[in-house]
Amino acid sequence: MTTKQAALSHLKVLDLSRVLAGPWCTQMLADLGADVIKVERPGAGDDTRHWGPPFLKDADDNDTTEATYFTACNRNKRAITLDMAQPEGQALILKMAARSDVLVENFKVGGLKQYGLDYESLKAVNPRLIYCSVTGFGQNGPYAERAGYDLMIQAMSGMMSITGHADGEPGGGPTRMGVALIDVLTGIYACSAILAAIEVRHRTGEGQHIDMALMDVGMAVLANQAAGFLNTGKVPQRQGNTHPSLAPYQTFETLDGSMLLAVGNDGQFARFCEAAGHPEWAKDGRFASNTLRVKHRDVLIPTLQAVTRSRSTAQWIALLEDKAVPCGPINDIGQAFADAQVQARGLRVDQAVTSSQPVAGAMASIATVASPLRLTATPPVLHRPPPALGEHTDEVLAELGLDALQVAGLRQRGVV
The missing domain is CATH 3.40.50.10540 (Crotonobetainyl-coa:carnitine coa-transferase; domain 1)
Structure with missing residues (x-):
């Protein structure tokens, strides 16, 4: 300004x-x-x-x-x-x-x-x-x-x-x-x-x-939610912080709270798995593509959750930020205004x-x-x-x- x-x-x-x-x-x-x-x-x-x-x-x-x-x-x-x-x-x-x-x-x-x-x-x-x-x-x-x-x-x-x-x-x-x-x-x-x-x-x-x-x-x-209904006739439902078309794309518990993990493609998922110490997940027949991960969400999310609880939110962010894996804290508004990027x-x-x-x-x-x-x-x-x-x-x-x-x-x- x-x-x-x-x-x-x-x-x-x-x-x-x-x-x-x-x-x-x-x-x-x-x-x-x-x-x-x-x-x-x-x-x-x-x-x-x-x-x-x-x-x-x-x-x-x-x-x-x-x-x-x-x-x-x-x-x-x-x-x-x-x-x-x-x-x-x-x-x-x-x-x-x-x-x-x-x-x-x-x-x-x-x-x-x-x-x-x-x-x-x-x-x-x-x-x-x-x-x-x-x-x-x-x-x-x-x-x-x-x-x-x-x-x-x-x-x-x-x-x-x-x-x-x-x-x-x-x-x-x-x-x-x-x-x-x-x-x-x-x-x-x-x-x-x-x-x-x-x-x-x-x-x-x-x-x-x-x-x-x-x-x-x-x-x-309503964007993608309207598009989904108009072209399939299926009425979208509430599903909390998860995404109807992407996985993993939601909040995860960490050692000291929670974080937001927003994986939007297979490359990001593979890099997350490598950083988390489980490169085999990206090759698993249930998780190899986004469509498969959404289909097998009920297995994928508990599997990831067991690992995300092993580190603090700050540790996960530090681990993933240079690997182009979208990950961040869930701030309140005070924390958001105190954020270095917001201030910059x-x-x-x-x-x-x-x-x-x-x-x-x-x-x-x-x-x-x-x-x-x-x-x-x-x-x-x-x-x-x-x-x-x-x-x-x-x-x-x-x-x-x-x-x-x-x-x-x-x-x-x-x-x-």
Whole structure:
């Protein structure tokens, strides 16, 4: 993350989204240099500002009123408060949309039409506008009117049915992922769609409407599991940390805990066997190929497990790391951020908090995770930390041509 001019520094993005999927998309655009203006409800703001604990800490290690959740997906944005239910608020959004390249919203289907802020209305004032709608189920279909949340989609898409241990095992049953991953992936897909639409606009001069649905993304990211079902008719089942198509590809107990062994081909398996002191396993008629190893998994895994318990996790990693056999520890998040590779890549970012952020109080900085996008010529930038509610309202309205007296009037009437 640098202060250089970035890839999308020429773009203006109007962010009417909240919670995670939409804000994740707009944070990606902001990290790439776009000027993103986040619009929030006066006095309340994005729901995730209040989704705590955990909360941000002040200089004395006391909780503030700002949830850490909000900081995960709102870095590099300018934040204003605006009541779009009021005609004056609608007029201001219309004015901003006329100057924007991209608009991202995650209201229910048709939710913005009552305010005259739907795609067709805004297209009339800005034909170049790329308008991205993020909903649970998309703009059409029998569920289009339903609200959609990540956990619902994890359940409905089948994702939970393949996550967790089998019913007959301890702790068995459908399990949600530890992160709202479908929200995050929807944000990433939305960002990709927006960049594609920008490329199309270079050729046609026109924007377009993008219809992103969590359900669509939830089904798409079933990946190999969906492909297996669609082409065989066999419904995949939960199998804990094992892999339906690879073996050995799972967790193994060690002398002092556990490790992850991820063998993806026969060469890796042969090198593991040699390092483990059992080269004969790679030539065994039951284990000589991946398909055979999967078929004879019930024999293979206990055989390997008896050996993996003979060394510590660190000893196994040291033994295998120069032999191109994927192997690693099972870290908690604290251990992951302490990892030498994570630190070398600079994946923790600490951004100074300005005095204009009243919620942050006496905090010196806010920590976030660096963008994983590493462009050599136009790297991601760090403009500003996650904003306080309404932090840039006066600044943005001044850019629209409003003077201090007009802004004060809007504030008095509860518009901002």
